[in-house]
Amino acid sequence: MAIDAAVGTSATPSPKPPMIEAHGLVKRYGTHVAVDHLDLVVHDGEIFGILGPNGAGKTTTLEMLEGLRPPDEGTIRVAGFDPARSPNEVKRVVGVQLQSTSLFDYLTISELVALFAALYNADGSPERVTRLIDQVGLGEKRDARIDQLSGGQRQRVAIALALVNDPKVVFLDEPTTGLDPAARRTLWSTVQGIRDAGTTVVLTTHYMEEADVLCDRVAVMDRGKIVACDTPARLVDALAADATVRARVTGDLPMDDLRALPGALRVECISPGDRCEEITITTDDAQGTLVGLLALADRARVPLAGLTTRQATLEDVFLSMTGRAWEDEPTEAAPEQPTGRRGRRRGGKVG
Ligand SMILES: Nc1ncnc2c1ncn2[C@@H]1O[C@H](COP(=O)(O)OP(=O)(O)O)[C@@H](O)[C@H]1O
Ligand SMILES: [Mg+2]
Known part of the structure; x- marks a missing residue:
């Protein structure tokens, strides 16, 4: 293909x-x-x-x-x-x-x-x-x-x-x-x-x-x-998921309920301890997922913090085509000033 x-x-x-x-x-x-x-x-x-x-x-x-x-x-x-x-x-x-x-x-x-x-x-x-x-x-x-x-x-x-x-x-x-x-x-x-x-x-x-x-x-x-x-x-449009919704949570939100949110394709939970502290939901319906998540958190009386939505990018295209995350480590770009002897430097990704 x-x-x-x-x-x-x-x-x-x-x-x-x-x-x-x-x-x-x-x-x-x-x-x-x-x-x-x-x-x-x-x-x-x-x-x-x-x-x-x-x-x-x-x-x-x-x-x-x-x-x-x-x-x-x-x-x-x-x-x-x-x-x-x-x-x-x-x-x-x-x-x-x-x-x-x-x-x-x-x-x-x-x-x-x-x-x-x-x-x-x-x-x-x-x-x-x-x-x-x-x-x-x-x-x-x-x-x-x-x-x-x-x-x-x-x-x-x-x-x-x-x-x-x-x-x-x-x-x-x-x-x-x-x-x-x-x-x-x-x-x-x-x-x-x-x-x-x-x-x-x-x-x-x-x-x-x-x-x-x-x-x-x-x-x-x-x-x-x-x-x-x-x-x-078109590369981004061809992805199954078109956005990622993230939030920090301070209480319990059942995984099954999160997975059942409208549009949710994948739910990941970052939990350094026993409790889920940050959820990442890959979705093909960011608005539906957000509305559902807010309602779920409200019902469960779990405050959400740092709620963000990120549209899919070419980084997600790379991940979906190779199964690997984009691995270029970010490095500081060289300062923009005159120099007679600048070596080639490897730059990092621009976020
Ligand atoms: N002259 C060469 N001799 C041996 N290996 C090379 C040579 N040039 C490139 N390679 C290897 O071929 C691969 C592709 O290199 P390159 O075309 O320079 O990649 P990119 O430009 O995407 O960084 C790398 O694994 C690199 O180490
Ligand atoms: Mg090269």
Whole structure:
């Protein structure tokens, strides 16, 4: 089912041929299968996100699509070209974001963009360089040196460089990892601007919120496989449960009564001692469950505290497709300040 969705029976059908089509991709590192019979279709003009925890196989997938890493099995078409047979044609139509650590620290943004334009034999006129820098929102910084930029600004320079050859599709590997929430949002609007200007975007992320807010379609990836692929809204809608109701309780509420609440699919009880102290109810009818719970607590004269309802998210999609909770441990995002020597940091999920 997930595979069918991945190969394009789902979501926005495009009248144009797909920008990317991959079938049966396999990549092994020794005996380890990093990418395991993966199918995907990326439509022309969309932001396609590959969402997965560390080690899921996102970078390996991206590198195969970019033509940088040959697959062990499977077929790939990028804008109609096979990266194995027509590497030069593929290089001409793709843009690849370089990691900011590989930028030249002592050049200005303008100098660096002009240098890359020359390397790619692309138009490096001052007007074009200005246009590219404006496109990633760095117009005011065009004469700043790379080592004077914040992490988010450096990422936007990397995206400008990926656009230098006017690609049909641009690949961004975890473009916002390590950025603070404000810089992340700025980068999202840059990426949306690129999509709106007609360039297809394929990005990887391990931020649920990024996949949800930024991507037109999301492939949820785990252990080398795509386990679900659709628009974020449809992925969440397809879940049996659409909300979770939580409350702390200070008295006894019979489990049978809780399980019988309208909409309740699953009831969990956290009880450090003998008594149930916190209940979590997964429901497909949040309103019915809430009304029933309040009435039940009232009848039993049990006060409820900290009553919350949380709508299902992509995190629940991951849980339902893999049987495992999303395991990325939250870490503080790097502060958004200029630095010449920032290492890549692993960010945490955005709640
Ligand atoms: N060059 C390599 N040699 C051996 N194993 C690798 C190599 N690159 C990645 N892997 C392994 O393949 C799996 C997928 O890695 P990767 O594609 O980088 O995942 P992600 O980008 O989702 O974190 C991981 O288990 C990783 O350790
Ligand atoms: Mg990666």
